[in-house]
Structure formats: structure tokens, C-alpha cells
Amino acid sequence: MKSPIDFYFDFSSPYGYLAAQKIEALAAEYGRGVTWRPLLLGAAFKATGGVPLPQIPLKGDYAKRDFLRSARFHDVPFRIPDPFPVSTVSACRAFYATAAEKQVPLAKALFRAYFVDNVNIGEAANVLRIASSLDCRPDIENQAVKDRTRAEVDAALAKGVFGSPYIVIDGEPFWGVDRFDQIERWLREPF
């Protein structure tokens, strides 16, 4: 039995969203499951000195163009939400507060709400409404949920995760949806 793939992402990351549309089918092709691991990119940025792409001179303008073009390239519905980016603390807590079997449907619904329907998932009320549509009632103000979320994010940072998407296969890390070609080859056979 092969280990599942670890899929780290931030709910506010366009490339994380694109990766989320493809990773399960790719993993399944090679007999793997996927462990979804949302994190808070802001916490990772503190470690690397990173800043959100849209704020970087030159690179920010390029990034917006690349988000849109990459979505067309991968044939995935996408818009740049407004506002963008947003805090994903509520979304992340909602994920970790939800029963395992509903976590992935919730993650997909949150991504779709933000990057297709332009719903501001930075607002807790919107996160709870999306969860409710899946019959989930995550208690995102619960201290245990907050602690669990913090522990998950800290564990990701401790493993060296610094971006979104960040995929780990049997200890081998891949950063970016643009590493899916290497991921596919690695799943076939490490090189």
C-alpha cells in the first residue's frame, strides 16, 4: 500500500486552487490517496520573508496575468477574486473543525466559492454559510479548533513548507502547480 500524497495549500492561493482541481485524479492514477493540509501562507511568509505576490512590483502584475493564463491552460474556471488575497484563518479552522469525511468536499466548496463565485472567504460568516450548505457546523471559535489549526500550520512550517501548493511524496517536496509534470514522473518512478 503506497503512502498518500501530502497536499499543502492556502485557500487564498490561485495556484493552490488549480492544483486542487487536478491532484486527486493524478494521485489515483498511481494508486495514491491525497491528504489535504490547508495552512496559513502568512505564517510561512514570516519564515521566508515572503510577501503576497500581488504586492510585489513587476512580479505582481505578471502574477495576475499568469494566474489567468494558467487557469485557461489547465481548463479550470477561475477569476481573480475581489478582495484578493484574504486571510484564510476562518477557512482553515473550519476545515480542521470538520469531520474527516467532509473535509475535502468543504475545501473544494471554499475554493470554488472564492475563485469562481467571488465570495469573500476571508469573512467567517461566508465560511460558515458554505459549510452549512454541506451540512457542516464547524465551531471555528472553539479554542481546541484554534489550537489544532495552529498545530497543523506549525507542523507544516517545521517540515519546511513555504508555499502553496506544496506537495510531498514519500518525503520528496514539490512546490507549485507547475511541478505537476515532475510529480507525475516521480509517481511513476523517482528520478
Place this chain on the structure above:
Amino acid sequence: MKSPIDFYFDFSSPYGYLAAQKIEALAAEYGRGVTWRPLLLGAAFKATGGVPLPQIPLKGDYAKRDFLRSARFHDVPFRIPDPFPVSTVSACRAFYATAAEKQVPLAKALFRAYFVDNVNIGEAANVLRIASSLDCRPDIENQAVKDRTRAEVDAALAKGVFGSPYIVIDGEPFWGVDRFDQIERWLREPF
């Protein structure tokens, strides 16, 4: 007659080196030439607040692993040179001081010297020796050459170039050797 592709790169950039091994064949397949445009990434970093990858916590360690894995993926001989990165002012000046028909062979020789043979192309004497092996005698201390190099770098920055490799096709920019899949589709038909 289709316009040539603009290929911006820094001689100290591993991903620029990988791109240099593939871009001419790809362009030729779609009836295009390639205009090689070396630049000084340090100057671009001043505009974007960027720092060389190896210096960034977490990301630096990942980058080294990704350089090596990407070279294997693309089946290109590669090692991480020591020292790395280096200033590429001399290499850049040598390129712009050289007659057009010898510029690309010189660029390839500089890349190979650095990323295959571990020759420190940050040192002017090594750059001149490599040029000499191609019967080139670039006058890299000449003020006109310095000015030309500066003007080329400034022109690249003015066009929004912030990384290496950075490829422009009929005004459409692509950053990274990992955009070659999108570049290929764009050359077939813009999407």
C-alpha cells in the same frame, strides 16, 4: 515572417541555463528565431525586493534540490557551481561586446563552463579565457561596452523583466523554464 522570441536570462541562473538548452529547438519548431538577452538579475532584484534563492530560509534548500531534480527531469548535465551565485557583470559585458554571430556560442560556452565544468564565471579572467577559446576578444573594460550593457539591462527592467529565464513572445511574458509547456501551446496558438 514571425517575430523572434525574446529570451532574457542571467548567466548565474540555473533555470536560465536549463531554458538555454531547450529554447532554440522549441522556437525553431514553430518557425521562430530567438534573441538572447542576458541581464543582471541583481538589478532586477532591486526593483522587486528579491534576493537570490539560496539565501532565502526554507526556499533556498528547496531550490537547490529543485535545480538538481529539474536538470535530471530535462536530461541536462548540471551541477551546483561553487561559488554560487556569482556576479555576471563580466559575462554580460563580454556577450554585448561580441559580434552578433558569436554571441550565442559564447553564451552557451559561459553557461556550460559554469554549470557543467564549475568554472567561476564571476571572474573576468575566466570569462575572457572562455571567449578566447571561441576566438573572441571582448573588451569588457571599454566604456562603450559598459554603457551598452547597462542600457540593455535597463531596457529589460523597463519592459518589466524581473526573473530568469523570462521569455516574451509577441508581447506575452512567460517567467520560468516551468512555463515551457505554456510557451509551446502559445507558439501553436495564443490561448
